[in-house]
Amino acid sequence: MAARCRATTSTAMPAKSRWEKVVAVVLALLLWQLGAMALNSPILLVSPLRVLVRLSELVRQSSFYAAIGFSLARIVTGFLFGLIGGSLLAAAASRWHPVEVLLWPYITVIKTTPVASFIILCLIWLDSSNLSVFIAFLMVLPIVYANVLEGIRQTDQKLLEMARLFRVGFGRRLRYIYLPQLRPYLTTACSIALGLSWKAGIAAEVIGIPDGSIGEMLYEAKVYLSSPDLFAWTVVIIAVSILFEKLFLLLLKAGYSRLEQG
Protein backbone atom coordinates (compact mmCIF):
# COMPACT_ATOMS: atom_id res chain seq x y z
CA MET A 1 0.00 0.00 0.00
CA ALA A 2 2.80 2.35 0.98
CA ALA A 3 4.65 1.54 -2.25
CA ARG A 4 1.50 2.28 -4.24
CA CYS A 5 1.17 5.65 -2.50
CA ARG A 6 4.79 6.49 -3.29
CA ALA A 7 4.26 5.51 -6.92
CA THR A 8 1.18 7.75 -7.16
CA THR A 9 3.07 10.69 -5.71
CA SER A 10 5.98 10.28 -8.11
CA THR A 11 3.71 10.49 -11.19
CA ALA A 12 2.88 14.15 -10.44
CA MET A 13 5.04 16.09 -12.94
CA PRO A 14 6.43 19.39 -11.74
CA ALA A 15 5.78 22.42 -13.96
CA LYS A 16 8.57 23.27 -16.42
CA SER A 17 10.74 26.13 -15.22
CA ARG A 18 11.92 28.90 -17.56
CA TRP A 19 15.47 27.51 -17.51
CA GLU A 20 14.29 24.00 -18.34
CA LYS A 21 12.40 25.39 -21.33
CA VAL A 22 15.46 27.34 -22.53
CA VAL A 23 17.64 24.23 -22.25
CA ALA A 24 15.05 22.13 -24.15
CA VAL A 25 14.83 24.71 -26.98
CA VAL A 26 18.63 25.03 -27.25
CA LEU A 27 18.99 21.23 -27.39
CA ALA A 28 16.25 20.99 -30.06
CA LEU A 29 18.01 23.67 -32.16
CA LEU A 30 21.31 21.87 -31.71
CA LEU A 31 19.78 18.58 -32.83
CA TRP A 32 18.28 20.38 -35.88
CA GLN A 33 21.67 21.90 -36.71
CA LEU A 34 23.42 18.50 -36.39
CA GLY A 35 20.71 16.85 -38.54
CA ALA A 36 21.10 19.52 -41.24
CA MET A 37 24.90 19.11 -41.17
CA ALA A 38 24.61 15.32 -41.39
CA LEU A 39 22.18 15.45 -44.36
CA ASN A 40 24.15 18.24 -46.04
CA SER A 41 21.20 19.05 -48.33
CA PRO A 42 19.56 22.47 -47.73
CA ILE A 43 16.55 21.45 -49.84
CA LEU A 44 15.77 18.48 -47.58
CA LEU A 45 16.65 20.16 -44.29
CA VAL A 46 17.96 23.68 -43.99
CA SER A 47 20.02 24.55 -40.90
CA PRO A 48 18.67 26.90 -38.21
CA LEU A 49 21.55 29.28 -38.87
CA ARG A 50 20.60 29.53 -42.55
CA VAL A 51 16.97 30.16 -41.53
CA LEU A 52 18.13 32.93 -39.22
CA VAL A 53 20.13 34.51 -42.05
CA ARG A 54 17.14 34.32 -44.41
CA LEU A 55 14.88 35.78 -41.73
CA SER A 56 17.26 38.72 -41.25
CA GLU A 57 17.06 39.34 -45.02
CA LEU A 58 13.26 39.16 -45.02
CA VAL A 59 12.76 41.65 -42.18
CA ARG A 60 14.53 44.28 -44.26
CA GLN A 61 11.86 44.07 -46.99
CA SER A 62 8.61 46.04 -46.80
CA SER A 63 6.74 43.15 -48.43
CA PHE A 64 7.53 41.07 -45.31
CA TYR A 65 5.45 43.38 -43.10
CA ALA A 66 2.77 43.77 -45.76
CA ALA A 67 2.33 39.98 -45.89
CA ILE A 68 2.11 39.71 -42.12
CA GLY A 69 -0.40 42.58 -42.02
CA PHE A 70 -2.49 41.01 -44.79
CA SER A 71 -2.76 37.60 -43.10
CA LEU A 72 -3.02 38.97 -39.56
CA ALA A 73 -5.93 41.28 -40.44
CA ARG A 74 -7.90 38.51 -42.10
CA ILE A 75 -7.24 35.76 -39.58
CA VAL A 76 -7.98 38.07 -36.63
CA THR A 77 -11.20 39.22 -38.33
CA GLY A 78 -12.24 35.58 -38.83
CA PHE A 79 -11.36 34.79 -35.23
CA LEU A 80 -13.38 37.72 -33.88
CA PHE A 81 -16.39 36.84 -36.05
CA GLY A 82 -16.14 33.25 -34.78
CA LEU A 83 -15.87 34.44 -31.18
CA ILE A 84 -18.88 36.74 -31.43
CA GLY A 85 -20.94 34.34 -33.58
CA GLY A 86 -20.15 31.32 -31.41
CA SER A 87 -21.03 33.23 -28.22
CA LEU A 88 -24.32 34.53 -29.61
CA LEU A 89 -25.34 31.12 -30.94
CA ALA A 90 -24.43 29.49 -27.60
CA ALA A 91 -26.54 32.07 -25.76
CA ALA A 92 -29.47 31.39 -28.09
CA ALA A 93 -29.04 27.60 -27.80
CA SER A 94 -28.96 27.76 -23.99
CA ARG A 95 -32.15 29.85 -23.99
CA TRP A 96 -34.14 27.97 -26.65
CA HIS A 97 -33.67 24.22 -26.92
CA PRO A 98 -34.93 24.02 -30.57
CA VAL A 99 -32.07 26.37 -31.57
CA GLU A 100 -29.55 23.91 -30.09
CA VAL A 101 -31.23 21.02 -31.91
CA LEU A 102 -31.31 22.88 -35.24
CA LEU A 103 -27.68 23.98 -34.90
CA TRP A 104 -26.44 20.51 -34.00
CA PRO A 105 -25.99 19.19 -37.61
CA TYR A 106 -24.15 22.34 -38.74
CA ILE A 107 -21.83 22.38 -35.73
CA THR A 108 -21.13 18.64 -36.11
CA VAL A 109 -20.36 19.00 -39.83
CA ILE A 110 -18.06 21.99 -39.25
CA LYS A 111 -16.24 20.13 -36.46
CA THR A 112 -15.70 16.91 -38.40
CA THR A 113 -15.13 18.05 -41.99
CA PRO A 114 -11.45 18.28 -42.99
CA VAL A 115 -10.40 21.90 -43.30
CA ALA A 116 -9.03 21.27 -46.83
CA SER A 117 -12.53 20.30 -48.02
CA PHE A 118 -13.92 23.56 -46.72
CA ILE A 119 -11.10 25.56 -48.28
CA ILE A 120 -11.65 24.06 -51.74
CA LEU A 121 -15.42 24.42 -51.45
CA CYS A 122 -15.17 28.01 -50.28
CA LEU A 123 -12.80 28.86 -53.14
CA ILE A 124 -15.79 28.32 -55.42
CA TRP A 125 -17.95 30.70 -53.39
CA LEU A 126 -15.52 33.36 -52.24
CA ASP A 127 -12.78 35.63 -53.51
CA SER A 128 -9.45 34.03 -52.45
CA SER A 129 -8.35 37.23 -50.65
CA ASN A 130 -11.10 36.77 -48.08
CA LEU A 131 -10.95 33.00 -47.88
CA SER A 132 -8.85 32.97 -44.70
CA VAL A 133 -11.44 35.17 -42.93
CA PHE A 134 -14.16 32.60 -43.54
CA ILE A 135 -11.98 29.56 -42.79
CA ALA A 136 -10.71 31.05 -39.50
CA PHE A 137 -14.33 31.88 -38.62
CA LEU A 138 -15.41 28.29 -39.34
CA MET A 139 -12.65 26.82 -37.19
CA VAL A 140 -13.32 29.13 -34.24
CA LEU A 141 -17.13 28.98 -34.27
CA PRO A 142 -17.72 25.40 -32.99
CA ILE A 143 -15.01 25.66 -30.31
CA VAL A 144 -16.41 28.89 -28.90
CA TYR A 145 -19.99 27.65 -29.28
CA ALA A 146 -19.34 24.40 -27.36
CA ASN A 147 -17.34 26.05 -24.57
CA VAL A 148 -19.65 29.01 -24.04
CA LEU A 149 -22.72 26.75 -24.10
CA GLU A 150 -21.15 24.53 -21.45
CA GLY A 151 -20.18 27.62 -19.42
CA ILE A 152 -23.73 28.98 -19.52
CA ARG A 153 -25.06 25.56 -18.45
CA GLN A 154 -22.64 25.47 -15.51
CA THR A 155 -23.68 28.93 -14.29
CA ASP A 156 -24.56 28.84 -10.61
CA GLN A 157 -28.33 28.37 -10.50
CA LYS A 158 -28.51 29.67 -6.94
CA LEU A 159 -27.03 33.00 -8.04
CA LEU A 160 -29.57 33.19 -10.86
CA GLU A 161 -32.37 32.46 -8.36
CA MET A 162 -31.03 35.23 -6.14
CA ALA A 163 -30.99 37.65 -9.10
CA ARG A 164 -34.54 36.66 -10.01
CA LEU A 165 -35.79 37.21 -6.45
CA PHE A 166 -34.21 40.66 -6.36
CA ARG A 167 -35.57 41.41 -9.86
CA VAL A 168 -32.16 42.12 -11.35
CA GLY A 169 -32.32 42.99 -15.06
CA PHE A 170 -30.65 40.99 -17.83
CA GLY A 171 -27.83 43.51 -18.39
CA ARG A 172 -26.61 43.27 -14.81
CA ARG A 173 -27.09 39.49 -14.71
CA LEU A 174 -24.93 39.25 -17.83
CA ARG A 175 -22.23 41.49 -16.41
CA TYR A 176 -22.12 40.22 -12.82
CA ILE A 177 -23.13 36.54 -13.09
CA TYR A 178 -22.76 35.14 -16.61
CA LEU A 179 -19.54 36.86 -17.75
CA PRO A 180 -17.52 36.08 -14.58
CA GLN A 181 -18.70 32.47 -14.61
CA LEU A 182 -17.86 32.14 -18.32
CA ARG A 183 -14.28 33.27 -17.78
CA PRO A 184 -12.55 29.83 -17.64
CA TYR A 185 -14.63 28.56 -20.57
CA LEU A 186 -13.90 31.65 -22.70
CA THR A 187 -10.20 31.55 -21.86
CA THR A 188 -9.93 27.87 -22.82
CA ALA A 189 -11.94 28.39 -26.01
CA CYS A 190 -9.86 31.40 -27.09
CA SER A 191 -6.59 29.65 -26.28
CA ILE A 192 -7.49 26.64 -28.47
CA ALA A 193 -9.24 28.64 -31.20
CA LEU A 194 -6.46 31.21 -31.64
CA GLY A 195 -3.87 28.60 -32.59
CA LEU A 196 -6.32 26.75 -34.81
CA SER A 197 -7.43 29.90 -36.63
CA TRP A 198 -3.80 30.58 -37.61
CA LYS A 199 -3.18 27.02 -38.81
CA ALA A 200 -6.41 26.90 -40.84
CA GLY A 201 -6.14 30.48 -42.07
CA ILE A 202 -2.62 29.98 -43.44
CA ALA A 203 -3.65 26.63 -44.99
CA ALA A 204 -6.47 28.48 -46.77
CA GLU A 205 -4.00 31.06 -48.09
CA VAL A 206 -1.59 28.38 -49.32
CA ILE A 207 -4.42 26.78 -51.33
CA GLY A 208 -6.15 30.03 -52.40
CA ILE A 209 -2.87 31.94 -52.95
CA PRO A 210 -4.17 35.48 -52.39
CA ASP A 211 -1.65 38.12 -53.53
CA GLY A 212 0.64 39.46 -50.79
CA SER A 213 -0.29 36.95 -48.09
CA ILE A 214 1.94 34.75 -45.93
CA GLY A 215 0.27 31.79 -47.65
CA GLU A 216 1.49 33.05 -51.01
CA MET A 217 5.06 33.30 -49.63
CA LEU A 218 4.84 29.69 -48.42
CA TYR A 219 3.43 28.59 -51.79
CA GLU A 220 6.28 30.28 -53.65
CA ALA A 221 8.80 28.68 -51.30
CA LYS A 222 7.33 25.29 -52.26
CA VAL A 223 7.33 26.07 -56.01
CA TYR A 224 10.97 27.25 -55.98
CA LEU A 225 12.05 24.54 -53.50
CA SER A 226 13.32 27.28 -51.19
CA SER A 227 13.60 25.58 -47.81
CA PRO A 228 15.11 28.65 -46.09
CA ASP A 229 12.07 30.71 -47.10
CA LEU A 230 9.67 27.94 -46.05
CA PHE A 231 11.29 27.61 -42.63
CA ALA A 232 11.68 31.37 -42.16
CA TRP A 233 8.00 32.04 -42.90
CA THR A 234 6.99 29.13 -40.67
CA VAL A 235 8.99 30.69 -37.83
CA VAL A 236 7.20 34.00 -38.52
CA ILE A 237 3.77 32.32 -38.43
CA ILE A 238 4.57 30.60 -35.12
CA ALA A 239 5.88 33.85 -33.61
CA VAL A 240 2.94 35.99 -34.75
CA SER A 241 0.43 33.33 -33.67
CA ILE A 242 1.98 33.04 -30.18
CA LEU A 243 2.26 36.82 -29.82
CA PHE A 244 -1.36 37.35 -30.84
CA GLU A 245 -2.53 34.59 -28.50
CA LYS A 246 -0.61 36.07 -25.56
CA LEU A 247 -1.85 39.59 -26.36
CA PHE A 248 -5.46 38.50 -26.71
CA LEU A 249 -5.44 36.46 -23.49
CA LEU A 250 -3.80 39.41 -21.70
CA LEU A 251 -6.55 41.71 -22.98
CA LEU A 252 -9.18 39.21 -21.87
CA LYS A 253 -7.60 39.09 -18.40
CA ALA A 254 -7.43 42.89 -18.21
CA GLY A 255 -11.05 43.13 -19.32
CA TYR A 256 -12.11 40.78 -16.54
CA SER A 257 -10.05 42.72 -13.97
CA ARG A 258 -11.83 45.91 -15.00
CA LEU A 259 -15.17 44.15 -14.84
CA GLU A 260 -14.54 42.99 -11.26
CA GLN A 261 -13.31 46.42 -10.17
CA GLY A 262 -16.70 47.61 -11.17
Add this chain to the structure above:
Amino acid sequence: MEELLVRGLCKRFEDKVVLQDFTARFPAGETTCIMGRSGCGKTTLLNILMGFLAPDAGEVRGRPARLSAVFQEDRLLEGFSARANIAFVSPQLPAEQIDRHLAAVGLAQDAGQPVRELSGGMRRRVAIVRAVLAGGDLLLLDEPFKGLDETTRASVASYLRAETPGRTVVMVTHDPDEVALMGGQLLEMEPTGAGDTT
Protein backbone atom coordinates in the same frame (compact mmCIF):
# COMPACT_ATOMS: atom_id res chain seq x y z
CA MET B 1 -48.96 44.95 2.40
CA GLU B 2 -51.74 42.56 3.41
CA GLU B 3 -50.98 39.73 5.81
CA LEU B 4 -49.16 36.70 4.45
CA LEU B 5 -51.08 33.49 4.83
CA VAL B 6 -50.09 29.92 4.07
CA ARG B 7 -52.74 27.24 4.27
CA GLY B 8 -52.47 23.45 4.13
CA LEU B 9 -49.01 23.40 2.57
CA CYS B 10 -47.68 19.94 1.67
CA LYS B 11 -44.34 19.17 0.11
CA ARG B 12 -42.54 15.89 -0.36
CA PHE B 13 -39.25 15.02 -2.04
CA GLU B 14 -39.65 11.47 -3.38
CA ASP B 15 -40.62 9.42 -0.29
CA LYS B 16 -39.70 12.06 2.28
CA VAL B 17 -42.52 14.24 3.54
CA VAL B 18 -41.06 17.65 4.38
CA LEU B 19 -44.20 19.71 4.91
CA GLN B 20 -47.50 18.17 5.97
CA ASP B 21 -50.61 20.36 6.02
CA PHE B 22 -48.69 23.43 7.23
CA THR B 23 -50.78 26.48 8.00
CA ALA B 24 -49.57 29.82 9.35
CA ARG B 25 -50.34 33.56 9.41
CA PHE B 26 -47.64 36.17 9.18
CA PRO B 27 -49.05 39.53 10.33
CA ALA B 28 -48.25 42.45 8.03
CA GLY B 29 -45.44 44.70 9.25
CA GLU B 30 -44.40 42.33 12.05
CA THR B 31 -41.64 39.84 12.68
CA THR B 32 -42.34 36.12 12.86
CA CYS B 33 -39.67 33.66 13.94
CA ILE B 34 -40.11 30.05 12.86
CA MET B 35 -38.17 27.69 15.07
CA GLY B 36 -37.59 24.01 14.56
CA ARG B 37 -34.90 21.39 14.43
CA SER B 38 -32.75 20.86 11.35
CA GLY B 39 -34.61 19.02 8.61
CA CYS B 40 -38.10 19.95 9.78
CA GLY B 41 -38.85 21.86 6.56
CA LYS B 42 -38.03 25.46 7.52
CA THR B 43 -35.94 26.15 4.42
CA THR B 44 -38.49 24.37 2.20
CA LEU B 45 -41.16 26.67 3.59
CA LEU B 46 -39.02 29.75 2.81
CA ASN B 47 -38.30 28.45 -0.70
CA ILE B 48 -42.06 28.14 -1.25
CA LEU B 49 -42.56 31.68 0.08
CA MET B 50 -39.80 32.92 -2.26
CA GLY B 51 -41.52 31.21 -5.18
CA PHE B 52 -38.59 28.86 -5.92
CA LEU B 53 -40.59 25.75 -5.02
CA ALA B 54 -44.20 24.92 -5.80
CA PRO B 55 -46.10 23.14 -3.01
CA ASP B 56 -47.68 19.76 -3.78
CA ALA B 57 -50.84 21.04 -2.10
CA GLY B 58 -52.00 24.12 -0.26
CA GLU B 59 -51.75 27.81 -1.04
CA VAL B 60 -49.82 30.98 -0.26
CA ARG B 61 -51.84 34.18 -0.08
CA GLY B 62 -50.70 37.78 0.19
CA ARG B 63 -47.17 37.31 -1.15
CA PRO B 64 -46.01 40.75 -2.29
CA ALA B 65 -44.51 41.34 -5.72
CA ARG B 66 -41.31 42.74 -4.20
CA LEU B 67 -39.53 40.75 -1.54
CA SER B 68 -35.99 40.24 -0.38
CA ALA B 69 -34.15 37.49 1.42
CA VAL B 70 -31.09 36.23 3.20
CA PHE B 71 -30.66 32.73 1.79
CA GLN B 72 -29.37 29.64 3.58
CA GLU B 73 -26.16 30.13 1.57
CA ASP B 74 -24.75 33.64 1.16
CA ARG B 75 -25.20 33.63 -2.65
CA LEU B 76 -22.70 36.44 -3.19
CA LEU B 77 -20.81 37.38 -6.36
CA GLU B 78 -17.38 36.06 -5.38
CA GLY B 79 -15.08 38.27 -7.48
CA PHE B 80 -16.89 41.50 -6.63
CA SER B 81 -16.61 43.77 -3.61
CA ALA B 82 -19.11 43.88 -0.76
CA ARG B 83 -20.27 47.27 -2.10
CA ALA B 84 -20.72 45.90 -5.64
CA ASN B 85 -22.70 42.92 -4.33
CA ILE B 86 -25.19 45.29 -2.72
CA ALA B 87 -25.27 47.64 -5.72
CA PHE B 88 -26.00 44.58 -7.88
CA VAL B 89 -29.50 44.32 -6.40
CA SER B 90 -29.91 48.02 -5.51
CA PRO B 91 -28.19 49.99 -8.30
CA GLN B 92 -30.08 53.19 -7.44
CA LEU B 93 -28.41 53.50 -4.01
CA PRO B 94 -25.46 55.90 -3.63
CA ALA B 95 -22.19 54.29 -2.54
CA GLU B 96 -22.15 56.40 0.64
CA GLN B 97 -25.45 54.92 1.79
CA ILE B 98 -24.20 51.38 1.14
CA ASP B 99 -20.97 52.13 3.02
CA ARG B 100 -22.94 53.53 5.95
CA HIS B 101 -24.96 50.31 6.24
CA LEU B 102 -21.85 48.15 5.91
CA ALA B 103 -20.26 50.21 8.68
CA ALA B 104 -23.35 49.64 10.84
CA VAL B 105 -22.66 45.89 10.78
CA GLY B 106 -18.92 46.34 11.40
CA LEU B 107 -17.68 46.22 7.80
CA ALA B 108 -16.51 49.83 7.43
CA GLN B 109 -13.03 48.78 6.33
CA ASP B 110 -14.19 45.98 4.04
CA ALA B 111 -16.64 47.64 1.64
CA GLY B 112 -14.18 47.54 -1.26
CA GLN B 113 -12.82 44.05 -0.58
CA PRO B 114 -13.78 41.20 -2.93
CA VAL B 115 -16.17 39.03 -0.91
CA ARG B 116 -14.12 35.89 -1.66
CA GLU B 117 -11.46 37.40 0.63
CA LEU B 118 -13.90 37.91 3.52
CA SER B 119 -14.53 35.49 6.39
CA GLY B 120 -17.77 33.50 6.65
CA GLY B 121 -19.23 35.88 9.24
CA MET B 122 -18.34 38.96 7.20
CA ARG B 123 -19.91 37.46 4.07
CA ARG B 124 -23.07 36.74 6.08
CA ARG B 125 -23.28 40.38 7.11
CA VAL B 126 -22.90 41.49 3.47
CA ALA B 127 -25.82 39.20 2.56
CA ILE B 128 -27.90 40.72 5.39
CA VAL B 129 -27.20 44.33 4.32
CA ARG B 130 -27.97 43.38 0.71
CA ALA B 131 -31.39 42.04 1.76
CA VAL B 132 -32.18 45.02 3.97
CA LEU B 133 -31.26 47.61 1.32
CA ALA B 134 -33.07 45.75 -1.47
CA GLY B 135 -36.34 46.88 0.09
CA GLY B 136 -39.61 45.09 -0.55
CA ASP B 137 -42.49 44.52 1.81
CA LEU B 138 -41.46 41.02 2.84
CA LEU B 139 -38.03 40.06 4.19
CA LEU B 140 -37.28 36.33 4.47
CA LEU B 141 -34.32 35.34 6.64
CA ASP B 142 -32.95 31.78 6.55
CA GLU B 143 -30.65 31.32 9.57
CA PRO B 144 -29.31 34.87 9.12
CA PHE B 145 -26.91 34.71 12.08
CA LYS B 146 -25.11 31.57 10.90
CA GLY B 147 -21.37 31.93 11.43
CA LEU B 148 -21.61 35.06 13.61
CA ASP B 149 -20.16 35.22 17.13
CA GLU B 150 -22.37 36.20 20.06
CA THR B 151 -21.46 39.90 20.15
CA THR B 152 -21.76 40.36 16.37
CA ARG B 153 -25.03 38.44 16.38
CA ALA B 154 -26.53 40.87 18.92
CA SER B 155 -25.38 43.96 17.00
CA VAL B 156 -26.61 42.56 13.65
CA ALA B 157 -29.98 41.67 15.22
CA SER B 158 -30.25 45.21 16.53
CA TYR B 159 -29.39 46.53 13.03
CA LEU B 160 -32.08 44.30 11.51
CA ARG B 161 -34.72 45.45 14.00
CA ALA B 162 -33.83 49.09 13.42
CA GLU B 163 -33.84 48.87 9.62
CA THR B 164 -37.03 46.89 9.08
CA PRO B 165 -39.83 48.81 10.78
CA GLY B 166 -43.14 48.29 9.02
CA ARG B 167 -41.83 45.38 6.98
CA THR B 168 -43.05 41.82 7.34
CA VAL B 169 -40.08 39.74 8.46
CA VAL B 170 -40.06 35.93 8.51
CA MET B 171 -36.97 34.37 10.08
CA VAL B 172 -36.25 30.66 10.41
CA THR B 173 -33.79 29.35 12.96
CA HIS B 174 -33.13 26.42 15.27
CA ASP B 175 -31.64 28.63 18.00
CA PRO B 176 -33.93 30.06 20.76
CA ASP B 177 -31.34 32.77 21.50
CA GLU B 178 -31.79 34.13 17.97
CA VAL B 179 -35.55 34.19 18.46
CA ALA B 180 -35.02 36.20 21.64
CA LEU B 181 -32.78 38.63 19.77
CA MET B 182 -35.27 39.26 16.97
CA GLY B 183 -38.47 39.19 19.03
CA GLY B 184 -41.91 39.08 17.39
CA GLN B 185 -44.29 36.17 17.00
CA LEU B 186 -42.88 32.67 17.55
CA LEU B 187 -44.00 29.72 15.48
CA GLU B 188 -42.64 26.28 16.29
CA MET B 189 -42.45 23.69 13.54
CA GLU B 190 -42.96 19.99 14.14
CA PRO B 191 -40.29 17.56 12.84
CA THR B 192 -42.59 16.55 9.95
CA GLY B 193 -43.06 20.17 8.99
CA ALA B 194 -46.59 20.25 10.37
CA GLY B 195 -47.79 23.33 12.20
CA ASP B 196 -50.78 25.52 12.79
CA THR B 197 -50.69 28.98 14.26
CA THR B 198 -54.02 30.29 13.13
